[in-house]
Structure formats: C-alpha cells, structure tokens
Amino acid sequence: AQKVTQAQTEISVVEKEDVTLDCVYETRDTTYYLFWYKQPPSGELVFLIRRNSFDEQNEISGRYSWNFQKSTSSFNFTITASQVVDSAVYFCALSDENTGNQFYFGTGTSLTVIP
C-alpha cells in the first residue's frame, strides 16, 4: 500500500538557519512520483516540485533543495538560510501508476521561522 510519512510534526528555527524536512514513502510500484507542496498561513496549497522515480538527481532552486534517495525511500526538502516567509505547513505526496493519479499525502510538517 502507498504511504507517506512525515515524522516531524512541528519545527521551529531561527531566521537564517538551515532546516531539513523529512519525507519517507512506501510503494510497491517501480514507477512513481513524489511531490512537495507548501501551505502558507493563508491556506492555499502551492506546488513546489515533482520528482519521478527514475531520476535520483538532486535539485536546487534558489534556497530550496531536494534530496531523493531510493535506497532509503526518502525525499527530503532543505531550506537554506530560512526566512520568515518560509513559515508554512509543508506536505510531501506520492502518486504511482498503479493508482492512476491518486495522491497520497503525508500529514505535513509545520515550519515556524522565528525572526
């Protein structure tokens, strides 16, 4: 069965610190996709990144970076030099071909960046 675990419920960091949000997933499919979404205090869900199971190359986008490791079934998200605007709930999600485009979301990690 598909499952996404975000063990960190809440994290607080001081501005400019680096922070890593963990995501561990389970799937029996060999073809699958992983996603990160951001939910700021205003409530909307903002798409951040998609990664497919065949591409383990890490990705960097500005202060954001993602580390995908199939060996540990993890897709972790690091924010470098955090800012107050990074305060949000972050969700990791999984979809695979066996279930079409159904998304399985983790329970989210609430990040607070303290100025």
Next chain:
Amino acid sequence: DADVTQTPRNRITKTGKRIMLECSQTKGHDRMYWYRQDPGLGLRLIYYSFDVKDINKGEISDGYSVSRQAQAKFSLSLESAIPNQTALYFCATSDLGAGAEVEQFFGPGTRLTVL
C-alpha cells in the same frame, strides 16, 4: 482570475442540513478531485473524476456525494451534514498526462463548520 475557484469560501451550517460545495476550473484539465484537510491528518481524498462520465470514490467517501456537471465543474454534496464533517475542503485538478506524473493544482479551499 484564479484557475481553480471554490464557492463558498466559508460556510457555517447546522447538523442535518444539506450543503453543496462547488468547484470550477479554467485550466482545461480533465481530472478533478475533492479532498478534506483535518489538523494532523493531512489531506484525504473524498472523490475523484477522470472525466465527466468517470467518477470514483476515494478513501473517505461515506457521507458525501459528487456531481461532475461539465469538464470544468465538480460539486461536492453533504446530504445530511454532521459535526465531524467540519474541515477544510479542497478541490484540485490535473491534466490527463502520461501516467501519474502530473501535479495537482488546488483551489483556495472551503472552510466548513457544522454545528
């Protein structure tokens, strides 16, 4: 204008009342979804539709029904609302892409309170 809109944005109703949440999209996507978000539980799938004639139950469909009136419109109904249906409801869309790779785009959410 937003690509995915939801009405109403906020609703307070009483136990036993029938209520409908509406979702419209201008993205031209075939696939539409309804989720509910509860604190600490992440997003859970209620119903999804791959086209106007294809509607499927999600993880937590009991107590809900849906109608896909057109490609652009997908409504969620609570026939007889109960307090534990108090939650934040999201509509999402995705394109009919190859496999499960396509990300979902979310509406702004409807906050429903059942007294």
